Every structure is written in C-alpha cells, then in structure tokens.
Amino acid sequence: MIFPSSYFFFLLTLMLGSMISISSTSWFGAWIGLELNLMSFIPLIALKMNPFFSEASLKYFLIQALGSVLFISSAFLSLSSPLFSILSIFLALLLKLGGAPFHFWFPQVMEGLKWPQIFLLSTIQKLAPLTLISYLMTNEILVKITIISAILSALIGSLSGLNLVLLRKIIAFSSINHLSWMLVAVSISDTSWLFYFLTYSFILLSIVSVFHKLQTFSLSSLIQSDQNSTFHALIISLNLLSLGGIPPMTGFIPKWIIIQIMVNLNLFVPLFFLLLSALITLYFYLRIIITLILLFNPILNFNMKYKSLSSTPSSLLFKSTFNFMGLFSPLFFILI
Template sequence: MDKNFSSIIFLLTLISGSLISISSNSWMGAWMGLEINLLSFIPLISNSNNMMSNESSLKYFLVQVLASSILLFSVIMNSLFNGMNTFLINDYIFILILNSSLLIKMGAAPFHFWFPGVMEGLSWFNNFILMTWQKIAPMILLMYCLNYKFITYIVIICVIIGSIGGINQTSLRKLMAYSSINHIGWMLSSMFISNLYWFIYFMSYSILSLSIIYMFNYFNIFFMNQCYNIMNFSPVMKFLMFFNFLSLGGLPPFLGFFPKWILIQNLINYNMFMLIIMVMMTLITLFFYIRITYSAFMLNYTESKWMSMYTNTNFTLLILNFTSLFGLSIIFFIYNLF
C-alpha cells in the first residue's frame, strides 16, 4: 500500500515537473521543472529486487544530470548577454549547446547511446512513460530555440539509426527503443511545419505505443521468441499484435500512416532531400516489421484453428487495438461527415 501510494505521489510530481518546465517564462524555471521531473522518475524506475532496473535508473540519472549540466551552462552563459528572464538566445553556439542538451534528454540520435540500455532494464509501464511523457518537456523547450539547419541533420541521423538499429534486435524493449528514435526524427521534422502537426504526430505515436505496450505487459512478453510461442493459443490476439507493429511502422491502411501522410504532404515544399531519406528509412523499418510478422504467421505458427478466441480477452486491449488498426478509417469517416 505504501509503495503504491508513493508511486502515485512520484507520478504526480513527474507530471507537474514537465508542466512547470513547459509553462515557465525563463530558462531557469524550465531547468527547475526538468530537475523535478528527473528526481520523480528515478524512484519510479528503481527496484531493489531487480538489478537491471537499478542499473537502468543509474544510467538514466547520470545521463540526465549531464544533459542538465550542459543546459544550465548554456543558460548561464546566455544570461550574461541577454538577461536572466528571457527565452531569447542570439548566439549561434549557445543555441547549438542548448539544443544538444535537450536532444540528450529525449534520447535522440546521435545522443541515443543511453536509450536502448535504459529501456532494456525497465518494466513496460516505465518504458511507456520514457517513450512518451518524458519527451514532451524537452521537445516543447526545443521549439523555443529551434536551429533549423542543425535539427535537419539530427532528423536524418535519427531516422537512419532508428531504422538500421532495430534490424537484428531480438529484445522487444530494444526494438521499441530504436522505433522511438526513428519516430523522434519524424516528430522533430514536424516542428518545421507547425506545432499542431507535432501534437498530432505525438498523440498518434502515444496511442500506438500504448496499444502495443499494453499487450506486451498483459501477456508478459519481452522477447521475440515469446511472441512466436505464447500467442499461439489465440490467433486473433496474435493477428492484432503484429498488425500493431505494421501500424507503428506507418503502413497505409492503419492509423500510423495518418501523421506520416500529413508530414509528407507538407515537407515536400520544405526539404525534399530530408523527406526522401525519411521515407526510405521508414521502408527499412517496415521491412523488419513485416519480416517479423511473416515469420510469426508462416514459419513458427502451430495453431490450425483461426477462430479460437482467447476466453479472457481484455476489453481495453481490444479497444486500443481497434483504434490502432481502424483509426484512419474513423478519421476519414468523421472528416467526410462534417
């Protein structure tokens, strides 16, 4: 009971830390919110009974402290020239340092060295927080001081490393980590167009991640061979789980294609070279998702009865999967209706 109560308290302070950071009117206030967020997340991910969790919490703490130190250095140096209570940064080198510190905090490539290792030691619930909520404050702060030329290179590196890094992974947590790095590249590119497009992409990514991670947590799946063996009792659940992968990769009939479609239409007139690389790397991501799906259904499949539904199917699981797979059709129906 005490552990549950303390987890709720730390979760509330984690949320409030991010809100303080994004609603602050000075960089010092933003830094303070990020520190509150960090000190709230460490107790949530540390577990005295799990050595991997303790290792991940230590890695996360050291990397975030490094990023906070870099951010604080750039803020203090900026305050010497522009004053303390301003978001205005004119010096090019200070903007690069500040952008780099925020990219380290969110785990974007090439500063992703800590992200897959930390993900590997956490539970699925903490992984979901790390992949979604923990990226909100750094990304919104990045919008205030965006250096477009620098972020263009970061977008290209993110989509390349996120795609190639996930090819030979057998751990689902590392696979989701590299998938998250790939999606960070797309989210950063959406900032070039509009904050609204960033919000649409982030919400779509959060829904898809919640759908997949909820299923992994429900069936206690952590590695690829468990997907092949455990899910044979319910072909429909297996079907939904692997089609969620395709939705996360952005295959057209599913919800994951919707935010990518919007960005492709708008980035054509902005930076064609960057867009071509993003689309090509997404095809690589789809390649290993389809390869996993093909192997699960064709090579390692032992169940012959397609309609044998699992008796204890979770209703929340079905709703999330329905949203993931048929969300694009629902959006078009609503759009045509009004």
C-alpha cells in the same frame, strides 16, 4: 497493478515537472521542471531491488544529470554569447531526448526496464524537451541542425533495429526513428508535432499493453507465451502495422500530413531519408508479424502448445481501437 499505490505520487510529480518546464517563462524555471521530472522517474524505474533496474536507473540518472548541467550552464551564458548558449541548450535537450547523435544511452536504458516504464520513457519523458526545442525554432541555424539530427535519427533508428530479437530494443530503435519525424515536425509547426506525438503515444500504449500482459521481452518468449492466443497475435500485428505507418491505419495519418507539408516546403532531401527509414523499420515490424502468422497457421504451426481463440480482453481491445480509426478517414473527405 502496474505500479504500487505509493508510486502514484511520483507519477503526479512526473507530470507536474513536465508542466512546469512547458509553462516556464525562463530557462531556470524550465530546468527546475526537468529536474523534478528526472527525480520522479528514477523511483519508478527502481521498483524492485534488481540489478537490471539499478543499472538502468543509474545510466538514466548520469545521462540526464549531464544534460541538466549542460542546460543550466548554457542558460547562464545567454547574456554574454547568446548564439553559443542557444546551441548548447539545444544539444542538451537533444541529449535528454535520446536523439542522434546522442542516442547511445536510449536502447541500453530501455533494455533494463519493464513495459510500463518503457511507455513513460518513450512518450511523457519526451514531452518537455520537445516543447522546449520548439521554443528555439526561431533561429534558422537551429532549424537546419534539427533537420540534420532528424536525418541521423531516422537512419540510426532504422538500420540499428535490423536483425534484433529483443522486443525492448526493437521498440527503442523504433522510438528513435519516430523521434526523427517529430523533430522535423517541430521545425515546421507546433500543431504537427503535437498531433504526431499524441498519435504515437496512443499506438505505443496499445502495443505495450499487449506485451505487458504477455510478459514477453523477446521473439522466442512471445512465441512460447502460455497466455498467447489468436486474438493477441491479431492485435499485435495490426498495432505494429499502425506503428509502421501503413495506410489506412491510424499511424499513417500524421506521417501523411508531415509528408504533404515537407513537399510544400521543398524539403525533398530529408523526406527521402525519412521515407527510406520508414521502409526499413517496416521490415523488422514484419519480422514479428510473419513469426506470429506462421505460429498460428494450422499447417505451418511448429509450436506444440495449443493456441485457442481465448476471450478477448475488453481493455486491450479498447486500447487498440485507436489504431483502426484511420480506416474511417475517407469518410471525412466524403463529407467535405
């Protein structure tokens, strides 16, 4: 079991906090939802009395508490100085998201988490702040600041992930890079960023499921895993290609839509940086894939452990089928 049964209450309140923030009609109600979300996630991090879990939960709590203080303080200033208040609220939400230039805490917290918590932090914990940021996109100044933050997140998320061997940090910087696409999509329309967010969540779920099953946290442990098999290597490779946005995998479809919208809006400069960062992130995905290909090649296999075609777990196969739905996208245009 991923979480003990007693912790499903915290999962429920976690989702409830996000829903309260999204549906709130005032900044105070949104702040209450964010606080409920924060207090529900802390027990899910500290599942055991472990110094790594305690350090991660403390870092996460301090950063989120700082963002909450800045958020509620800025909301009180909305009557006297509305422009400064909206700008401060935006920066507080960006800090909670872990977007550049406030990304410094995100990889450090991810390094001390298990894979299920990593999935929650990379997906559900970003839902409420992204939605609140989308409510602020009526201001042209904030739209420009959002695009600048997206460019910084794209560059930092791609360049910082080079030469890393820890899978959790690779996924963390990958999440920062994907956040840049979501921020650009937020500045464009609500439909585009929601579609990108849902697609990214399903792709990350398939990757996290495999890593959680193998209980691997680095490239070396992935190679030496006793539960590893040709099936797991194939699933990991295809899922990472989908996460990198390689056509015709599913991960390419939301990027394709955002690229088309940015071209129509003449946003060529941010599009250049987003595409450049996508190529760089594809490099450290390929490092994992090439390692797996070398490992399971019978001629180049340097690992002494025997790797067989083990039985294919139906749950992993079901979770990964979402990544192959992009293969059927040409049928949509044929039918039209």
